[in-house]
Amino acid sequence: MRHGFYRRLAWTGIRQNRKLYIPYLLTCAGMVMMAYIISFLSQSPLLEDMAGGATMESMLTFGSWVMGIFSLVFLFYTHSFLFRRRKKEFGLYNILGMGKRHLARVLIWEAVLAAALSLGAGLLAGIAVSKFAELLMVRILDGNATFTLSVAPGAILHTLAWFGGIFLLILLNSLRQLHFTKPVELLRSEQAGEKPPRANWVLAVLGLALLAGAYWLAVNLEDPVAAMVFFFVAVVMVILGTYLLFMAGSVALCRVLQKNKRYYYQTRHFVSVSSMAYRMKRNGAGLASICILSTMVLVMVSSTVCLYAGLEDTIRAQNPRNISVEAYVVDPAALEGEKPEQVRKLAEQVTAEAGLAPENVLDYRQASFAGIRDGSQMEWYLSSLYTTTSPMDTSEYWQVYLIPLEDYNRITGAEASLAPGEALASTITAPYEEDTVTLNGGNTLRIQGRVEPFVRNELDALEMFPSLYLVVPDFVEQAQALQDTVGDETALNLSWYYGWDLACSDAVQLQVWENLRDASAEAELEASGEEAASYFHLYWDSAAHARQNVYGLYGGLFFLGILLGIVFLFAAVLMIYYKQVSEGYEDQSRFAIMQKVGMTRREIRRSVNSQILTVFFLPLLTAGVHLAFAFPLVYRMLSLFSVANRGLLAAVTGLCYLVFALFYVLVYRGTSQAYYAIVSGKGE
Amino acid sequence: MSILEVNGLKKVYTTRLGGNKVEALKNVNFQVEEGEYVAIMGESGSGKTTLLNILAALDKPTGGTVRLDGQDLSQIREADIAAFRRDHLGFVFQEFNLLDTFSVEDNIYLPLVLAGKRYPEMRKRLEPLASWLGLSELLKKYPYEISGGQKQRAAVARALITEPRLVLADEPTGALDSRATDELLQLFRRINQSGQTILMVTHSVKAASHAGRVLFIKDGEVFHQIYRGQCANEELYQKIADTLTMLTTGGDRR
Ligand SMILES: Nc1ncnc2c1ncn2[C@@H]1O[C@H](COP(=O)(O)OP(=O)(O)OP(=O)(O)O)[C@@H](O)[C@H]1O
Numbered sequence: 001m002r003h004g005f006y007r008r009l010a011w012t013g014i015r016q017n018r019k020l021y022i023p024y025l026l027t028c029a030g031m032v033m034m035a036y037i038i039s040f041l042s043q044s045p046l047l048e049d050m051a052g053g054a055t056m057e058s059m060l061t062f063g064s065w066v067m068g069i070f071s072l073v074f075l076f077y078t079h080s081f082l083f084r085r086r087k088k089e090f091g092l093y094n095i096l097g098m099g100k101r102h103l104a105r106v107l108i109w110e111a112v113l114a115a116a117l118s119l120g121a122g123l124l125a126g127i128a129v130s131k132f133a134e135l136l137m138v139r140i141l142d143g144n145a146t147f148t149l150s151v152a153p154g155a156i157l158h159t160l161a162w163f164g165g166i167f168l169l170i171l172l173n174s175l176r177q178l179h180f181t182k183p184v185e186l187l188r189s190e191q192a193g194e195k196p197p198r199a200n201w202v203l204a205v206l207g208l209a210l211l212a213g214a215y216w217l218a219v220n221l222e223d224p225v226a227a228m229v230f231f232f233v234a235v236v237m238v239i240l241g242t243y244l245l246f247m248a249g250s251v252a253l254c255r256v257l258q259k260n261k262r263y264y265y266q267t268r269h270f271v272s273v274s275s276m277a278y279r280m281k282r283n284g285a286g287l288a289s290i291c292i293l294s295t296m297v298l299v300m301v302s303s304t305v306c307l308y309a310g311l312e313d314t315i316r317a318q319n320p321r322n323i324s325v326e327a328y329v330v331d332p333a334a335l336e337g338e339k340p341e342q343v344r345k346l347a348e349q350v351t352a353e354a355g356l357a358p359e360n361v362l363d364y365r366q367a368s369f370a371g372i373r374d375g376s377q378m379e380w381y382l383s384s385l386y387t388t389t390s391p392m393d394t395s396e397y398w399q400v401y402l403i404p405l406e407d408y409n410r411i412t413g414a415e416a417s418l419a420p421g422e423a424l425a426s427t428i429t430a431p432y433e434e435d436t437v438t439l440n441g442g443n444t445l446r447i448q449g450r451v452e453p454f455v456r457n458e459l460d461a462l463e464m465f466p467s468l469y470l471v472v473p474d475f476v477e478q479a480q481a482l483q484d485t486v487g488d489e490t491a492l493n494l495s496w497y498y499g500w501d502l503a504c505s506d507a508v509q510l511q512v513w514e515n516l517r518d519a520s521a522e523a524e525l526e527a528s529g530e531e532a533a534s535y536f537h538l539y540w541d542s543a544a545h546a547r548q549n550v551y552g553l554y555g556g557l558f559f560l561g562i563l564l565g566i567v568f569l570f571a572a573v574l575m576i577y578y579k580q581v582s583e584g585y586e587d588q589s590r591f592a593i594m595q596k597v598g599m600t601r602r603e604i605r606r607s608v609n610s611q612i613l614t615v616f617f618l619p620l621l622t623a624g625v626h627l628a629f630a631f632p633l634v635y636r637m638l639s640l641f642s643v644a645n646r647g648l649l650a651a652v653t654g655l656c657y658l659v660f661a662l663f664y665v666l667v668y669r670g671t672s673q674a675y676y677a678i679v680s681g682k683g684e
Numbered sequence: 685m686s687i688l689e690v691n692g693l694k695k696v697y698t699t700r701l702g703g704n705k706v707e708a709l710k711n712v713n714f715q716v717e718e719g720e721y722v723a724i725m726g727e728s729g730s731g732k733t734t735l736l737n738i739l740a741a742l743d744k745p746t747g748g749t750v751r752l753d754g755q756d757l758s759q760i761r762e763a764d765i766a767a768f769r770r771d772h773l774g775f776v777f778q779e780f781n782l783l784d785t786f787s788v789e790d791n792i793y794l795p796l797v798l799a800g801k802r803y804p805e806m807r808k809r810l811e812p813l814a815s816w817l818g819l820s821e822l823l824k825k826y827p828y829e830i831s832g833g834q835k836q837r838a839a840v841a842r843a844l845i846t847e848p849r850l851v852l853a854d855e856p857t858g859a860l861d862s863r864a865t866d867e868l869l870q871l872f873r874r875i876n877q878s879g880q881t882i883l884m885v886t887h888s889v890k891a892a893s894h895a896g897r898v899l900f901i902k903d904g905e906v907f908h909q910i911y912r913g914q915c916a917n918e919e920l921y922q923k924i925a926d927t928l929t930m931l932t933t934g935g936d937r938r
C-alpha cells in the first residue's frame with residue numbers, strides 16, 4: 001500500500017475520536033509535565049546550596065517514584081477505556097479486509113503519534129512551568145532565588161525514558177488484545193449482551209465489615225504510636241471496603257429495592273433502580289477509584305498544609321526560647337554550684353557584644369524520668385521494663401518532672417510555699433487525680449495543690465505521653481532520694497534550662513548562637529570528668545537553626561503534597577469525564593426507546609439526571625465520610641511530628657473538602673454538557 | 685366513526701446545513717376503521733417511517749391533520765403527548781427496542797408503570813397475555829438471553845398490555861428470519877381477529893399479504909390501495925406483487 005497510508009489512517013482515527021483522545025492526550029501531557037517538574041527540581045542546583053535542600057531533594061526523589069508508578073497505572077486505565085471504544089472500528093477494518101498485521105501497523109502509528117504529541121507538549125509545558133515551581137519551592141524553604149530559565153537535560157532524559165517505557169507497554173498491551181480477539185468480537189465488543197448484575201452478598205457484607213472495622217480503628221486508637229502502625233492497616237481496609245461496597249454493595253442494594261415490588265414498580269423508581277444496578281456494575285470500580293483518589297488528595301493536602309501552617313508553632317514548642325542552653329549533670333547539687341552562674345554571665349556578655357539584650361528569660365532546673373503509672377505509684381520505666389507485658393502499649397507511660405519551688409515562683413511570679421514532702425502538681429495531656437504520688441517506691445509526695453502548666457518542653461510538644469510536673473520545696477533532696485531508689489546515678493535526667501528571646505533576624509541569631517558555642521568552648525565550662533559530681537555538659541540550641549531544618553523537611557512535604565495533590569486531582573477529573581462520556585454512549589439508545597414507549601423528555605431527563613447525580617456524587621460523599629473518620633487518626637499522627645492543633649487541622653480539612661467539592665461540581669457541570677450532547681445525538 | 689383519520693398530511697424536512705428541503709410527505713389522506721388490519725407499503729425513502737412517526741406523535745407534521753378517535757393530535761398539549769401516546773397507542777419496532785436493563789417481564793410492564801398502575805393490576809393483565817403470546821416461560825429472562833422472534837413477541841406484549849386503540853408497527857419482521865416472520869404474522873392475524881386495530885409499515889410483500897388492506901405510498905402520496913375482500917393470502921400476495929411492479933415501472937393509477 002502507498003507510503004504514509006497507515007500514518008494517515010492512524011491520524012484520522014485520532015481525529016475522529018477526539019472526544020476521547022483529547023482528554024487522553026492532555027492527561028499524558030499533564031503527567032509528563034509533572035514528572036519533568038519533579039525530576040527537574042530534584043536535580044536543581046539551587047537546592048544543593050540551601051539549608052534543608054538535601055531533605056527536600058530526597059523527598060522529591062521519592063515523589064518522582066510515586067509519580068512514575070501512578071502514571072503507569074493511570075495511563076493504562078485510561079487507555080484501556082479508549083481502546084474498548086475503538087475496538088469496533090478495528091473490527092470494521094478487519095472485516096473490510098485489513099489483516100491484523102495491518103491493523104497492528106495502524107496501532108503502532110497511533111501510539112507513536114500519541115506519544116510524540118504528549119511527550120512534546122508535556123515537556124514544553126514542563127520546561128515553562130518548572131521555573132515557577134522552583135521559585136515556589138525556594139519560597140517554601142524560606143530562601144531567595146532569582147528567575148532564570150533553565151533546562152535540565154538529565155530530567156528530560158529521565159522523563160523520556162520513563163514515559164517512553166509506559167507508552168511502549170500500553171502499545172504492547174493493545175497489540176496483545178488485538179491479537180487475541182476475533183474480528184466479530186471486535187465488532188460486537190461494545191454491545192455484547194450484558195448480563196444482569198448479580199448481587200454478591202458475601203462481598204457486600206465483607207465490604208461493610210471492613211469499612212466498619214477501619215472506622216472503628218480510626219476512632220478508637222488513642223495511642224499515637226499505635227495509630228502510626230495501624231494507619232496503614234486502616235488505609236488498606238478502607239480501600240478494600242470501598243471497592244467492595246461500590247462494586248457489590250451497591251448492586252445488592254438495588255436488588256433489595258427491586259425485590260420490594262411496591263417500591264420498585266413506581267414511575268419514579270422503576271427506571272432509575274434497574275439502570276442503577278447496571279451503572280454501578282459497570283462503574284463501581286471506577287467510582288471507588290475516584291473516591292479513594294479524592295480521599296487521598298484530601299488527606300494529603302490537608303495534613304501537609306496543616307503541618308506547614310503550624311510550622312512556627314512547632315518550632316516554638318520545640319524551642320521555647322530563641323536561644324537556649326541546657327546543662328546536664330549527674331549530681332543534683334551541681335545545678336546549684338557556680339557553673340550555672342558562669343554560663344549566665346557568658347550568655348549575657350556574648351549577647352551584649354552583638355548589641356542585643358536577652359528578653360523573656362526562662363531559667364529553671366528539673367529532674368525527670370519516664371515512669372509507668374499504677375494508681376498513685378510512678379514506677380521507673382527501666383526497672384519495670386521486664387515485668388510489663390506489652391511494651392507497645394504506651395497508654396500508662398508518664399513523663400515525671402521535679403521542679404524546684406523557687407524556680408516555679410520565679411517563672412510564674414507566684415509566692416507559693418510548701419513544706420517538705422508536699423508538692424504542687426501540673427499535668428499536660430492527661431489529668432492526674434490521685435492525692436499522693438509515690439516515686440519509684442521511694443518518697444511519697446502529698447499533692448498540695450494543682451497549678452496550670454508553666455513550662456513546656458519538646459516532649460510535651462509531641463503529646464505522646466502525659467507529663468506530670470511536681471513542684472517541690474526540697475529539690476536536691478528529692479532528686480537524690482529518687483536517684484537512690486534506682487541505684488544507678490546516671491538514670492535520672494538532671495538538667496538546667498536557660499533560654500532567652502532576641503529581637504533580631506534569624507541570621508543574627510545564628511551568629512550569636514555560633515559565638516556562644518565558641519565562647520563556651522573557649523571558657524572550658526564543660527566537664528566530662530571522671531567524677532560524677534563534677535560532670536557538666538552544655539547543649540546550645542537555636543530556634544533559627546531548627547527552623548532551617550524543619551522548613552526543609554515540612555516545606556518539602558508540603559510542596560510534594562501540593563504537587564501530587566494536583567496530579568491526583570486531575571486524574572480524578574479525567575475519570576469523571578470518561579465516566580460521563582461512556583454513560584452518554586450507553587444511555588443514547590435507551591433514551592430513544594423510552595421516549596417511544598411513552599416517557600416524556602422531561603421525565604427521562606429527570607430520571608437520568610438523578611441517576612447521574614447519584615453516581616457522581618457518591619464518591620464525593622463517601623470521601624467526605626472517610627475523611628471525617630480519618631480525622632482523629634490523622635490528628636494523632638500529626639501530633640507525632642508537630643504541634644497538633646486540632647482546630648487548625650479541622651479548619652484546613654474542612655476548607656480542602658469545600659474547595660475540592662466546588663471543583664468537583666464545576667467539573668461535573670462541565671462534563672455533563674458533553675454527556676447531554678451525546679445522549680441527544682448532537683455529539684457526533 | 686373511523687379510529688384514525690389522516691387528512692392532507694404534509695412533512696418537509698429542512699436539513700441542518702443550508703436550506704435544503706426534502707418533502708417526505710406531500711399530501712397523504714386515508715382512514716382506518718375499527719378492527720382493521722392495514723399494511724402500508726412503499727419504496728425505500730417514500731416516507732413510511734416519517735408517516736408512522738407523525739401518527740405516533742413522535743414528530744410534528746408540516747401541514748394537515750391526524751385524528752385519533754376524533755381527537756386532533758396537534759391539539760394535544762406538549763406535556764400530555766407522552767401520556768396520550770402510552771394510553772392510546774402501542775408500538776412494535778423493527779429493532780425490538782427492548783431495554784436491556786429490564787427483564788422481559790419488566791419490559792412489558794414499562795408503559796403501565798409509567799401510567800402509574802399498581803403491581804397487582806399489572807400482574808393480572810400480564811398473565812393471560814403472556815400465555816397467549818407464549819411468553820410465560822421467558823418472563824424472568826433478560827433480552828440478551830432470548831431469540832429475535834421471542835424479543836419481538838415481548839415487544840408485542842408490551843404494545844398490547846395497555847389495551848391501546850391502535851397498534852403501530854414499523855417493519856416488525858425486518859429483523860427476523862423466515863420462520864420467526866411466519867410466526868409473528870400469524871400472531872398479528874390472531875391479534876387482529878380478537879378485535880385489535882393494527883397499522884403496519886412493511887417492505888415485505890409476504891407481511892403485507894396478511895393484512896386486510898394494503899396502502900401504497902409513492903412520492904409522498906397514497907398512490908393506490910388494495911382490499912383483501914374474499915382473497916386468500918396467495919391471491920393477495922400476487923396482487924401486491926403486481927402493483928409493486930407497476931409502481932416501480934411507473935404505471936398509471938388503475
Ligand atoms: N430527520 C430527517 N431529516 C431530513 N430528512 C429526512 C429525515 N428523516 C427522513 N428524511 C428523508 O425523508 C424521506 C423519507 O424518509 P423515511 O425514513 O420516512 O423513508 P422510509 O419510507 O421509511 O424508508 P425505508 O423503507 O428505507 O425505511 C427520505 O428521503 C429521507 O431522506
Ligand SMILES: [Mg+2]
Pocket residue numbers: 732733734
Ligand atoms: Mg423506514
